[in-house]
Amino acid sequence: MAYKDNREYMEALVKTGDGVRIQKEVDWDLEAATVTGRSCEIGGPACLFEHLKLYPEGGRILGAPMATYRRMAIAMGLPPDTPIGKIFDEYEKRTAKPIKPVQVKDGPCKEKKVFGDDVNLYDFPVPTVHGGDGGRYIGTWHCVITRHPETGWNNWGMYRLMVYNRNTIAGYLRPFSHFGMAFEQYEKKGLPMPVAVAIGPDPICALTASSPFRIGEDEVDFAGALRREPVQLIKAETNDLMVPANAEIILEGEVLPNFQLPEGPFGEFPGYRTQGASPQPVFRVKAITHRVNPIICMSPEGVGISDGKIGPSVGGALGMKERLKRHGVPVVNVFIPPEMGSLVAVVSVKESDPAMAQKVTAVLHGRRVSVPKLIIVNDDIDVFNLAEVAHAIGTRMHPVTGFKAETDHQGWTLVPYLSPEERRNEKVATGVFDCTWPAAWTKESDIPVRMSVKNAYPEDLQKKVLENWKEYGF
Amino acid sequence: MAKKEYLAFVDRIEELPLNKEVDILIKDLAYGKMKYNSRWVKAVVSNVPGQLPDGDILRLRGLVGLPHPGSWEIKIVKELGEFPPAA
Numbered sequence: 001m002a003y004k005d006n007r008e009y010m011e012a013l014v015k016t017g018d019g020v021r022i023q024k025e026v027d028w029d030l031e032a033a034t035v036t037g038r039s040c041e042i043g044g045p046a047c048l049f050e051h052l053k054l055y056p057e058g059g060r061i062l063g064a065p066m067a068t069y070r071r072m073a074i075a076m077g078l079p080p081d082t083p084i085g086k087i088f089d090e091y092e093k094r095t096a097k098p099i100k101p102v103q104v105k106d107g108p109c110k111e112k113k114v115f116g117d118d119v120n121l122y123d124f125p126v127p128t129v130h131g132g133d134g135g136r137y138i139g140t141w142h143c144v145i146t147r148h149p150e151t152g153w154n155n156w157g158m159y160r161l162m163v164y165n166r167n168t169i170a171g172y173l174r175p176f177s178h179f180g181m182a183f184e185q186y187e188k189k190g191l192p193m194p195v196a197v198a199i200g201p202d203p204i205c206a207l208t209a210s211s212p213f214r215i216g217e218d219e220v221d222f223a224g225a226l227r228r229e230p231v232q233l234i235k236a237e238t239n240d241l242m243v244p245a246n247a248e249i250i251l252e253g254e255v256l257p258n259f260q261l262p263e264g265p266f267g268e269f270p271g272y273r274t275q276g277a278s279p280q281p282v283f284r285v286k287a288i289t290h291r292v293n294p295i296i297c298m299s300p301e302g303v304g305i306s307d308g309k310i311g312p313s314v315g316g317a318l319g320m321k322e323r324l325k326r327h328g329v330p331v332v333n334v335f336i337p338p339e340m341g342s343l344v345a346v347v348s349v350k351e352s353d354p355a356m357a358q359k360v361t362a363v364l365h366g367r368r369v370s371v372p373k374l375i376i377v378n379d380d381i382d383v384f385n386l387a388e389v390a391h392a393i394g395t396r397m398h399p400v401t402g403f404k405a406e407t408d409h410q411g412w413t414l415v416p417y418l419s420p421e422e423r424r425n426e427k428v429a430t431g432v433f434d435c436t437w438p439a440a441w442t443k444e445s446d447i448p449v450r451m452s453v454k455n456a457y458p459e460d461l462q463k464k465v466l467e468n469w470k471e472y473g474f
Numbered sequence: 475m476a477k478k479e480y481l482a483f484v485d486r487i488e489e490l491p492l493n494k495e496v497d498i499l500i501k502d503l504a505y506g507k508m509k510y511n512s513r514w515v516k517a518v519v520s521n522v523p524g525q526l527p528d529g530d531i532l533r534l535r536g537l538v539g540l541p542h543p544g545s546w547e548i549k550i551v552k553e554l555g556e557f558p559p560a561a
Contacts, residue, residue, distance in 0.1 A: 029509060054507050122507045132539030134483060135501060135510045164512045165556065259560045261512075262483070262499060265539045276537035277483050 002077065002204065002227035005108070005246040006062055006295050009075060009203045010048050016080050018071050019046040027053045028061060028125040028136075033300045036063025040304030046071060048295070055125040060295045065141060065203055066307045067299070072314070075203035076226060084384040085333070091226065091314050098217075099224030101231040107245025108291045109198075113237065115287045119167045124249065124290075126163055127298050130267040134277050135162045137266065138169065138251075141299040141307050143198040143209035145241050146255075148182040154242070155182060156209040156219035158311075161197065161283070162263050169197075169283040170263035173255070176368065178215065183255055183281065192254035194239035195283055200248030200295045205231060210308070211315030212370070238287045248294035253286040270341035271303035272416040275423060309338035316371070320345060320364055327363045329356075335383040336371055343415060344373040346383040349436065357404065357434040365430050369411030372430045378437060380450065396435040404432045478530040479503035480548055481510075485537045493520055495551055499558055503533065514558050516551045523547070 003009040013019025026032050026049045036047045047063040073082040126136040139161030146155050155178045161171045173179050186193040208223040224230045233242035238252045260279035267273040299307035317334040324331040330350035336342055357376055377392045411428035437447045480500040484490050495516050502511045520526050523545045532548035535541055
């Protein structure tokens with residue numbers, strides 16, 4: 001059974017040791033993020049801050065709700081220790097059969113309602129996430145809901161949202177994003193775009209909003225698929241958008257056409273604050289509905305493993321795998337290790353081919369680049385095992401023929417290694433580490449034999465050793 | 475009366491006009507529920523301590539959010555409205 005909200009989910013996390021309720025009073029101004037950031041850096045639990053300074057009754061903060069694959073497994077109703085590869089398989093299997101949402105007439109997100117001049121974002125303990133950020137961020141693990149005016153496509157996305165004043169938000173809402181595609185249509189006509197933001201939707205809804213589904217696909221259908229039951233939606237108060245009924249807070253309003261405010265700087269998922277403040281679209285909040293004592297979710301993006309690296313990694317990698325398959329690449333698995341700042345994808349392929357690296361690169365870096373570095377390995381390497389991947393780079397990648405760099409791709413400019421000029425021009429330099437054996441090498445004489453336990457010893461001896469492991473004294 | 479504190483982001487500190495009126499986006503650093511609230515103001519900024527006797531403390535941060543060294547003061551002349559002009 002799916003968790004209907006973060007409250008049920010948190011109970012499950014506490015039971016398995018993957019969540020902790022923090023009763024001590026904590027400051028929303030950096031302290032909650034510092035605690036959560038440290039928890040992420042040491043692989044610790046999600047943190048529910050129940051007492052926040054200045055807000056004795058005004059809300060709570062849930063830090064790092066899905067910053068481990070264990071927590072993702074729990075959210076999906078799988079055993080917490082499910083191997084990463086199995087989580088990927090399950091995600092792929094479930095999202096192949098989308099489940100449409102159901103509409104409900106009432107829901108917890110309508111427990112309290114404020115409109116117009118009574119709207120005040122400062123009534124909630126919106127956290128400051130890093131020292132030196134541009135302000136307080138109400139959206140770091142949430143769901144931005146918009147509808148394309150011509151196609152009716154309902155997009156759920158996750159774009160960071162900074163509070164500007166009591167009823168105004170500036171968001172990092174890029175023109176090439178799915179949000180941007182709908183907003184462009186409104187802006188061309190000089191019209192404001194209706195928008196709703198679900199703060200603290202159930203864990204799978206947030207996961208889905210963070211994941212890169214295809215243009216025109218309604219993320220809510222995939223949330224239903226991952227939950228294995230439909231998401232309950234309810235109509236917003238001031239526009240026709242449908243919002244998750246069990247979310248903690250719903251912000252409703254409009255994105256203003258042809259008007260921008262400075263947003264940022266903000267420390268992002270690769271683990272650095274790379275860019276300065278920049279003019280970004282503006283969301284004017286006209287109504288807020290919320291639960292009593294609502295929970296704001298916070299992903300403390302940084303060097304530690306955060307939700308922003310775990311959540312999108314599965315959908316992103318599976319999307320890359322699907323594209324490679326469509327282009328005839330004999331791909332086995334793709335993984336985007338969060339430990340590498342989500343800027344590296346490891347791709348395993350079934351066979352060596354003189355042009356394999358070029359084929360993979362053409363597919364994954366041919367258009368807009370989302371993951372600028374690729375490591376290509378043979379399928380005897382488990383892409384989910386970083387030690388094996390690192391060993392392959394050290395032992396199989398020829399420094400002269402195995403590495404290829406390119407410049408001037410279109411892509412994310414949050415990449416820390418880019419020069420200021422590359423960032424200004426939105427040009428991304430990419431690199432490919434080809435760790436596959438050359439296609440011309442024969443197994444019989446050229447390809448070195450891997451000295452792992454699995455490869456170097458007879459199978460019956462391996463079995464015997466495993467069966468007697470404790471008897472050896474381990 | 476205790477001085478108030480404000481925050482502003484200035485990418486190139488050498489381009490910030492000093493000792494004359496400038497339109498600037500500031501954030502309120504007074505501890506309270508409205509900390510980091512944005513204000514668009516006309517103000518005078520100085521980097522000489524005491525030069526604005528009735529001024530307040532200004533914390534300046536640069537492109538990637540690091541503090542600009544120095545001791546900055548600000549005297550707010552007037553509020554300019556809710557938002558800066560459209561970018």
